[in-house]
Amino acid sequence: MIKNIFIEIGLITRFTGRFFIEVFKPRFEFNEFLRQCFYIGNKSLPLVAITAFIMGLVITMQSRPTLVEFGAQAWLPKMISVSLVREIAPVITALICAGKIGSGIGAELGSMKVTEQIDAMDVSGTNPYKFLVVTRVMATILMIPILAILADAISLYGGYLGCNIHGVVSWDLFWNQVFDTLVFADIIPSILKTFFFGFVIGIIGCYQGFNSSKGTEGVGQSANSAVVISSLLVFIIDLLAVQITDALNLN
Amino acid sequence: MANINLLHPQNTNPDENVISIHNLYKAFGDNKVINGFNFNLKRGENAVVLGKSGSGKSVLIKLIIGLMKPDDGNIEVLGSKVEQLSSSQLDEMRVKVGFLFQSNALYDSMTVRENLEFPLRRHWIKKNTSKDDINNLVLEALTNVGLPHTIDMMPSELSGGMRKRIALARTLILKPEIILYDEPTTGLDPITGKEISHLMNEIQKKYNTSSIIISHDINCVKIVANRIIMLIDGKCYATGTYDELENSSDPRVKQFFE
Numbered sequence: 400m401i402k403n404i405f406i407e408i409g410l411i412t413r414f415t416g417r418f419f420i421e422v423f424k425p426r427f428e429f430n431e432f433l434r435q436c437f438y439i440g441n442k443s444l445p446l447v448a449i450t451a452f453i454m455g456l457v458i459t460m461q462s463r464p465t466l467v468e469f470g471a472q473a474w475l476p477k478m479i480s481v482s483l484v485r486e487i488a489p490v491i492t493a494l495i496c497a498g499k500i501g502s503g504i505g506a507e508l509g510s511m512k513v514t515e516q517i518d519a520m521d522v523s524g525t526n527p528y529k530f531l532v533v534t535r536v537m538a539t540i541l542m543i544p545i546l547a548i549l550a551d552a553i554s555l556y557g558g559y560l561g562c563n564i565h566g567v568v569s570w571d572l573f574w575n576q577v578f579d580t581l582v583f584a585d586i587i588p589s590i591l592k593t594f595f596f597g598f599v600i601g602i603i604g605c606y607q608g609f610n611s612s613k614g615t616e617g618v619g620q621s622a623n624s625a626v627v628i629s630s631l632l633v634f635i636i637d638l639l640a641v642q643i644t645d646a647l648n649l650n
Numbered sequence: 651m652a653n654i655n656l657l658h659p660q661n662t663n664p665d666e667n668v669i670s671i672h673n674l675y676k677a678f679g680d681n682k683v684i685n686g687f688n689f690n691l692k693r694g695e696n697a698v699v700l701g702k703s704g705s706g707k708s709v710l711i712k713l714i715i716g717l718m719k720p721d722d723g724n725i726e727v728l729g730s731k732v733e734q735l736s737s738s739q740l741d742e743m744r745v746k747v748g749f750l751f752q753s754n755a756l757y758d759s760m761t762v763r764e765n766l767e768f769p770l771r772r773h774w775i776k777k778n779t780s781k782d783d784i785n786n787l788v789l790e791a792l793t794n795v796g797l798p799h800t801i802d803m804m805p806s807e808l809s810g811g812m813r814k815r816i817a818l819a820r821t822l823i824l825k826p827e828i829i830l831y832d833e834p835t836t837g838l839d840p841i842t843g844k845e846i847s848h849l850m851n852e853i854q855k856k857y858n859t860s861s862i863i864i865s866h867d868i869n870c871v872k873i874v875a876n877r878i879i880m881l882i883d884g885k886c887y888a889t890g891t892y893d894e895l896e897n898s899s900d901p902r903v904k905q906f907f908e
Contacts, residue, residue, distance in 0.1 A: 510758070519755035522715050523769040523824075524741035 414606045418536060421529050428534050435538035439500050443546060447495050451550035454491055455483055455557025463565060472566060476576035479558040484581055485589050488550040490637055493596035496543050497629040501604040504535055505625030508608025509618035517609070532605040539601030544593040551589075584649040592640040596633050603629040666693045667726075668828055668860045669714060674723035675884075676709055683709050684720070685884030691828070691860055696850070698863045698871045700906055701881035707864040708752070710881065711830040714862070715749050716740050728827065745773050748826035748859075752833040754817035756805040763788055763801045766820050773824060791819040794856075795849060811842035815849070822853065829853070831863040835870045847873040868907065880906070 459479050466472045508531060511517050520527040555577060562568040607621040607628070644650050669691040676684040683706035691697050701707050712718045714725055716732050725732040730743055756765050766788045792798045795815035805813060814834065821829060834850065835843035847870045853859060854874075865871055871878065871892065878895050880888040880903055888895060888903050896907045
C-alpha cells in the first residue's frame with residue numbers, strides 16, 4: 400500500500416517533469432491552447448459565478464449576527480472582503496474547477512486512451528503529450544486565476560446584497576470600505592496561489608487520463624481520482640501558501 | 651486533384667523488403683509474447699499475421715510502428731532501424747506507415763473532415779496550400795472509401811462499418827507506403843467485413859501499398875492474403891499462401907482453417 404503510494408508519487412513527478420521539458424520545445428500548439436482556454440474558461444464561468452455569488456451572500460448573512468452582538472455591523476464589508484478575497488473565492492473556484500475541469504480532462508483523456516485515440520495521434524506523427532497535456536495544463540494555469548478574480552468580484556457583489564438584507568449600506572460606502580481594507584498583500588498572494596491551483600488541477604487530470612486502463616471502468620476511475628487528488632492538493636497548496644504569507648508577515 | 655507533391659515518392663521494386671524483422675523479443679513480466687520472431691515484408695505484398703487472441707499479433711505491429719519498444723532484436727522499416735530512431739525521425743517514418751486501429755481510434759470531438767485534416771495539417775501541406783486543395787484531398791480520401799457525404803458528420807453518427815472506412819480514409823490520406831491493419835473486420839457483420847476486405851485489396855492495387863494485416867477472420871484472410879504468417883508461441887510457426895496452409899497436415903496450423 401505505502402509502496403504503491405510512493406510509486407504513484409514517483410510517476411506523477413516524472414509526468415510533471417516532462418511538462419517542464421515539453422512546454423518550452425516547439426512546436427507550440429496555439430490553436431489547441433486557445434480552444435482549451437475557451438472551453439475551460441467559458442464552460443466553467445456560470446458555475447463559478449453562481450457559487451461565488453451564493454458564498455458571498457451566505458458568508459455575509461451568517462457573519463452579521465455575530466458582529467451585531469458586538470455592535471460592529473459597520474465592519475461587515477471589511478471583514479467579508481478579506482475572507483472572500485484572501486481565501487473563500489480562490490479556494491471555492493479551485494474546488495469547483497477541480498470537480499468540473501479536472502474530472503472532464505481525466506474522463507476525456509481516459510476515454511481517448513482506452514479507445515486508442517492517443518496512440519492514433521502518436522502514429523500520425525503528433526506528440527500527444529504536447530498536444531493534449533501541455534495545452535490543457537497551460538489553459539488551466541491561465542484560466543483559473545482569471546476565474547478566481549471574477550469570483551472575487553461576484554462574491555463581493557453577493558456580500559453587498561447580503562449587507563442590505565437586514566441593513567442599509569450604500570453601493571459607494573460598501574466598495575469604499577472594501578477597497579480601504581484590501582491591500583496588495585491580500586490580493587497578490589491570493590492570485591498567485593491560484594496559478595498553482597490551476598497547475599495541479601490540469602496536471603493531475605491529464606496524468607489520470609493519460610494512464611487510464613481497464614476500459615470504461617478505468618475512465619470512471621480516472622475522472623474520480625483526478626477530482627480527489629487535485630482537491631486534496633488544492634488544500635495542501637493553500638496550507639503552504641498561508642504558511643509562506645505568515646512567514647513573510649503578510650497576514 | 652490537389653496540386654501537392656508526394657513527400658515520399660514510391661519505389662516500385664517488388665523484391666525490396668519494406669519491413670525486416672530479425673530475432674524479435676518482447677515479454678510482459680514472465681509472459682514471452684514475441685519470442686524470436688523473424689519476418690520480411692516485400693513491397694506490394696499483403697501479409698496476414700494469423701494467431702489466437704492474446705498471441706501477440708497486436709503487440710507485433712505496435713513494435714513495428716514504435717508504439718512499444720522490443721526487449722531484443724531489430725526492426726527495419728523502409729531501411730530505418732526503428733529502435734534507433736529519434737522521436738522526430740520516428741514521426742517522419744510514421745508518415746510513410748499508416749496504422750488502422752482495431753477500435754478505429756477516430757477523434758470523437760472532431761468531425762470526419764477534421765479527423766482527416768488532422769494528419770494532413772501536421773505533415774503534408776505547405777503553408778501556402780489553399781483550403782480548396784485541403785478540401786480536395788479530404789474528398790478524394792473519402793471518395794476512395796465511398797463515403798464523401800459523411801464529411802461534416804461526427805464519428806458518433808456513423809455505423810461501425812462507416813467508422814472503419816473513415817479510419818481507413820484517414821490512414822490513406824498521407825498516401826503511406828505501408829499500412830498496418832489491426833483486426834480490420836472485427837466487430838463487423840460478415841457482409842460489411844467482406845466489403846472492407848475488398849476495399850483493402852483495391853487500395854493495395856491503386857497505391858501499390860504493402861500491408862501487414864492482423865486478423866483471425868478467416869473470410870478476410872482468404873480475400874486479402876498474398877501470404878500468411880502463423881504466429882504461435884511468439885514465433886513465426888508457419889508461412890505460406892492460404893491454400894498451402896489450409897492443406898497443411900500440421901494440426902496447430904489446420905485448426906485455424908476448420
